[in-house]
Amino acid sequence: MTEEQIQKAVRQYLDEKGYDRMNLQAAMFDMDGVLFDSMRNHAHCWHETMAHFGMELPEWEAYMHEGRTGAGTINLVSLRDRGHEATEEEVRAIYRYKSELFNKCPKAERMPGAYELLVKVKESGVVPVVVTGSGQVSLLDRLNRNFPDVFRKELMVTAFDVKYGKPHPEPYLMGMDKYKKWVGDANKKLTPNHFVVVENAPLGVQAGVAAGVFTIAVNTGPLPDDALLSQGANLLFHSMQEFCDEREKVIGYLR
Ligand code: MG
Numbered sequence: 001m002t003e004e005q006i007q008k009a010v011r012q013y014l015d016e017k018g019y020d021r022m023n024l025q026a027a028m029f030d031m032d033g034v035l036f037d038s039m040r041n042h043a044h045c046w047h048e049t050m051a052h053f054g055m056e057l058p059e060w061e062a063y064m065h066e067g068r069t070g071a072g073t074i075n076l077v078s079l080r081d082r083g084h085e086a087t088e089e090e091v092r093a094i095y096r097y098k099s100e101l102f103n104k105c106p107k108a109e110r111m112p113g114a115y116e117l118l119v120k121v122k123e124s125g126v127v128p129v130v131v132t133g134s135g136q137v138s139l140l141d142r143l144n145r146n147f148p149d150v151f152r153k154e155l156m157v158t159a160f161d162v163k164y165g166k167p168h169p170e171p172y173l174m175g176m177d178k179y180k181k182w183v184g185d186a187n188k189k190l191t192p193n194h195f196v197v198v199e200n201a202p203l204g205v206q207a208g209v210a211a212g213v214f215t216i217a218v219n220t221g222p223l224p225d226d227a228l229l230s231q232g233a234n235l236l237f238h239s240m241q242e243f244c245d246e247r248e249k250v251i252g253y254l255r
Helices: 003-017 037-053 059-064 070-082 088-104 114-123 139-146 170-183 200-209 239-246 249-255
Strands: 024-031 125-130 195-199 214-218 235-237
Touching: 003 235, 003 239, 003 249, 024 170, 059 239, 070 088, 114 125, 114 239, 114 249, 125 139, 125 170, 170 195, 170 200, 195 200, 200 214, 235 239, 239 249
Parallel strands: 024 125, 024 195, 195 214, 214 235
Antiparallel strands: none
């Protein structure tokens, strides 16, 4: 990516939102498909699970629904395939089946380039925040093991915090609130231009954009770039490694 492209994307964001300048303080990272190479497992398990319950959800389509709550995805497919939503009991059974299948999958690796990027981001003085729809109980342990000394418990938004989930802006609004609370933003000086979102999923990009935040898409899956750009992503990289390699330019223009 050229400096001109980055500069243009930032200019466009500032003009649209009416800010004078970026003033980056915290970077909000999605987890699945950004920090961990886990989306293949999720997509595979969704496909197998829905087939087990007599419904159809192709793996590629699972990437389109990434970020939705489990119930949201199940009801969408149920409505399409059976003409009605799933009962609460069905939702629980289907989601349990999917979770059990997922737990049997080989543990997803850290996304190449992600740790290096996070370390450099932190060194530059920008605070990393995690915003995920995931509700795995061992989440913090797993993050600390794979990204030592990068994240803090107070600066994490998970499935336990949110009501709506992506594409609703709520998770990212909550990420900003947690950061504001953490730094003690009593005078409410922090606005969305003090933040950035890093997302791999179309619905995640939608959520970041809806929260008014400059959103960087990282296309780590099988979808065309346009699936992310059409949701309003401000910049797009094709991998976390590429983003990591270009980080100095990007952070430079966002500060
Ligand atoms: Mg993701």
